Amino acid sequence: MKTHVKALVVGGGAVGTSIAYHLAKAGWSDVMLLERDELTSGSTWHAAGLLPLFNMSYATTHIHKYSVDFYKSLEEETGLNAGFFVVGNLRMAQTDARMDEYMLYASTAETAGVPYEWMTPAQIRERWPLVRTEDLKGAIYHPTDGYINPADVTMAMAKGARQRGVIIERKWQVDSYVWTGSEWQVTCTKMVEKGGNLVPSEEQVTITAEHVVTATGNHAQRTAKLLGIKIPAIPVEHQYIVTEPDPALVEWRKTNEQHPVLRDADAKWYVREERGGWILGPYERNAPARFEYGVPDSFRADLFPLDLERIEEEYMSMIHRIPSSESVGLKDDYNGPICYTPDGNPLLGPAPGLRNMWLAEGFSFGITAAGGTGHYLAQVMTEGEAEIDMASLDPRRYGQWMTTEYAARKNEEAYEHVFILHHPDEERPACRPLRTFPVYDRQKAAGAQFGQVNGFERPNYYGPTDAPSSFDHDARSFRRGGWWQYAQDEARAIRETAGLIDASAFAKHVLTGPGAEAFLDWFTTNKLPKPGRINLTYALTEAGTTHTEYTILRETAEHWVLISAGAWHAYDRDNLLKLVAEKEPEFGRINVEDWTTRYGAFALAGPKSRDILKELIRDPDPETALSNKRFPWLSCRNIELGMCPVVAVRVAYTGELGWELHYPVEFQTYLWDRLVAAGEKHGMKLVGARAQNWLRQEKSYRAFGNELGRDATPLEAGLDRFVDLEKDFRGKQAMLDKGIRSKCVTLLIDGPEDADPWGREALYEGDARVGRLTSGGHSVAFGKSIGMGYVRPELAVTGTKLKVKMFDRLWDAEITEDSPYDPSNAVIRKDG
Structure with a gap:
């Protein structure tokens, strides 16, 4: 057995074999795969083999599309029929x-080149008369979609991997790293x-590997x-069941x-043909998590054991949809473990805290994702980044606060939500509230409707506290939901009077030490601020794309505060700590402290924000304390x-x-009460994240995870002024070297009225x-829809007329100047 390799893949299911294959295809000639049992012996063997292209995620849509296209090519390469x-x-x-x-999904699918067709009930009935359609x-x-034999496609990928030099070893269990x-x-x-079980022998081997990828499925x-x-x-x-042949x-x-594979999403099931009968796969309520501890x-x-009572509703709805199945008996049943994650997306990328360790875990649609997973992870490992932004799948999107109980309950919820409407404004309720700041109860009493960010509860908007019982705060919509009017009022308050936003979920890291300045100069794109000043800057990947957006506060000569998106706290922290450890020998000692939960943050903004702060500030001359002379734009002060x-x-x-106010979190309720009391006479409103998202688009402020990511450079994002070449x-x-492949623009849109x-x-x-939109919303300043996105560089010119695909129609849109609201920043710089 070989004992030194460049890359070791642990796990011989569809995902692991695809990764080994694609690493070899990418040029790594020294790759080994280990499987503790037989290939496909995990969830792969009992998977139904469906290949659904449908996904609301841009990255996952690309992964699924690659898989479908790739599987069609395997037989020509390997001689093995993948059973597609x-x-x-x-x-x-x-x-x-x-x-x-479906119409929202379809527009996303178009951005990834996924073909689709619309069908009316009459067209369905005419083409497939066994399907009931009157309701x-x-x-x-999707004409290019279908299903595949999981074992066959895995064996085909394994053969293709061997042909490219990959060594595959079975019956070897990893016991330590x-x-x-x-x-x-x-x-x-x-x-x-031994006795039908798989048990360890006394034979051991140690393999040295430069890189390790774990694709261990249920053994995660x-x-x-x-x-x-x-x-x-x-x-x-x-669980899924297979019926006896249906005579019809x-x-x-x-x-x-x-x-075709039939999916009745409202009934929460899929059905496909199987040897003259049907396979029914439900996604029912109350499916339990298993193997929480291994x-x-x-x-x-x-x-x-099969739990037929749990899927009775879904079984009866299949009979309703396919009436001929009512008299057909059951032939086989399967109830096996399928791995999930709290948001249903896999964990794909660098392992937190570890070097050259890569995770490919938590695949609830492993067969669908396997081909694309291998392709894009191999790009990340061999080239530094993939051609698509993989951040939404990054394992570091979950922090150390995560517990087994949380993961188990959220994974059950993710399973149940497979066919529940995927509203863009959905907020799933399991395990909430969990992480709360001290003012949570005050915000709730004021009508706050919360979203979850990195486990923290954060107000999305403030609804009426005296709403009639008929008002449903949980009502979601693909159009303007019940929250829309409240978000509009909040946005208008910030433009006209003032608004108070809780920004405590921001990730906050403090750097000190003699090496901090040199490190930050190398780590970020912009000039570093002088003491008492701030700047906006970017940390890049080795591939030159955007890894993180930071606001840097330089309080003193050797005290730096890095503020980044709250949702990406663990992701940013892991990257920062790894690079500090790598560069410390070169730059000198660097201390990194995590202040995320030590400090809270409020954002107070609007024309009356200075007047509100004047009532609270303790200063020898409160009238001038917040003036441009004493407190200029893009500066920071201890007050x-x-x-x-x-x-x-x-x-x-x-x-x-406006001002961001950062304070020790134990003072939060005290400061909140004083700001609310002072703001009341000035017409200040409490403001949530949705209004803030609209307002930042009026200023063309890019957001990480939307306009900013690992598939675009800051120059492509139009952030040249924050890059010091x-x-x-x-x-x-x-x-x-990447040049400008596409360009970020802001558009005003004449869309639907609702x-x-x-x-x-x-x-x-x-x-x-x-191109495609990466953000969208409503503009109170312009009275119409607004969006940001990427287009071909030659189109990124103010005044260019485009169309936006919404609800299967094209709506007029026009590229506007960057920062269409207050382009000269006169409002932000206003003195007083």
């Missing part, structure tokens, strides 16, 4: 809201059959313990092709608001006159697709 049946995928809708969901609104049909400082020492034990919790990290991938029971179907198939040694290619010590920053993400910084040359874009829509010039 291109029968199409018919996703039916019983409600108008479901059709709205349907319509359907979206040790990082030596330059490579991994992976100790493995030979597994042997064991992997987490071996690595000393948290991996919130825990299996949930998924058998007769139909004598003269017709297979039915898979028992006795569990191999095993199943759980006192009543008895609360505050680091105040003259900046506002909303584009109005006179200095050297990480990723600089790679950024320049809807705004969400930031997932395709952009057109005539009949040609030329």
Whole structure:
């Protein structure tokens, strides 16, 4: 057995074999794959093999599309038939809201080049008369979709990997991972059959690997313990049943092709043909998580007992949709573990806190994602980044606060939500509230409706506290939901009077020490601020794309505060700590402290914000304390608001006159009460995240995870003024080498009267697709929809007329100047 490799892949399911194959295809000639049992013996063997292209995520849509295209090429390369049946995928809708969901998805699909067709109930009935359609609104049909034999496609990828030089070893279990400082020492034990079980022998081997990828599926919790990290991938029971042959179907198939994979999303199931009968796969309520603390040694290619009562509703709805199935008996049943994560997306990318350790865990749609996972992860590992932004799948999107109980309950929720309407404004309720700041109860009493950011509760908007019982704060919509009017009022208050926003979930890291300045100069793109000043800057990947956006506060000569997006706290922290450890020998000692939960933050913005602060500030001359002379724009100062010590920053993400107020979190309720009392006489409103999102688009402020990500450079994002090309910084040359492939723009949109874009829509010039939106919303300043996105560079000119695809129609849009509201920043700089 070989004992030194460049890359070791642990796990021989569809995902692991694809990763090994694609690493070899990318040029890594020294790759090994280990499987503790037989290939496909995990969830792969009992997977139904569906290949649904439908996904609301831009990155995941690309991954699924690559898989579908890749699987079609495997037989020509390997000589093995992957068992791909291109029968199409018919996703039916019983409600108008479901059709709205499909239309939003379809616009996203267009940005990834995924073909689709619309079908009416009459067209469905004419083409597939076994399907009942009188209660349907319509359907979206993917002609290139279908299903595949999971074992066959895995074996085909394994053969393709071997042909490219990959070594595949079965019956070897990894028992320890040790990082030596330059490579991994992976100790493995030979597994042997004994009494039908797989047990460890006395034979052990240690493999040295430069890189390790774990694709251990249901065994992710064991992997987490071996690595000393948290991996919130825990299996949930998924059951499906196979019927006896349906005589009506058998007769139909004598003269017709297979039915497409049928999905009745409102009934929460999929159905496909299987040897003259049907496979029903439900996503029911109350499916339990299993193996929270690891898979028992006795569990191999095993199943759980079927719980027919749990899926009775879904079974009856299949009979309703396909009446001929009512008299057909059950032939087989499967109830096996399928791994999930709290948001349903896999964990794909660098392991937190570890070097050259990569995770590919938590795949609830592993067969669908396997091909694309291998392709894009291989790009990240061999080239530094993938061509698409993989941040939404990054394992570091979950922090150390994550517990087993949280992951298990959220994973059960994610399973249940597979077919529940995926509203862009949805807020799933399980395990909430969990992480709260001291003012949570005050905000709730004031009508706050919360969203979750990194586990923290954060107000999305403030609704009426005396709302009638008929008012449903939980009502969601693909159009303007019940919250829309309240968000509009909040946005207007910031433009006209003042608004108070809780920004406490910001990630906050403090750097000190003699090496901090040199490190930050190398780490970020902009000039560093002088003491008492701030700047906006970017940390790049090695590939020259945007890893993180930071606001840097330089309080003193050697005290730096880095503020970044709250949702990406663990992601930013891991990257920062790894690079500090790497560069400290060169730059000198650097201390990093995490102040995220030590300091709270409020944003006070609007024309009256200075007047409100004047009432609270303790200063020898309160009338001038907040003037431009003493407190200019883009500066920071230590001030006192009543008895609360505050680091105040003259900046506002909303584009109005305003300040960010950072303070020790134990003062939060004290400061909140004083700001609310002082603001009341000035017409101040409490403001949530949705209004803030609209307002920042009026200023063309890019947001990380939307306009900013690992698939675009700051220059492509139009942030040249924050990039100092006179200095050297990480990723600089790679950024320049990429050139300008697309350009970020802001658009004003004449859209539907009852809807705004969400930031997932395709952009057109005539009949040609030329880009996509990355943000969307409503502009109170211009009285119409607004959005931001990327287009071909030659189109990124003020006045260019484009179209936005919304609800299967093209709506007029025009590229406006950057920062269409207050382009000269006169409002932000206003003196007083």
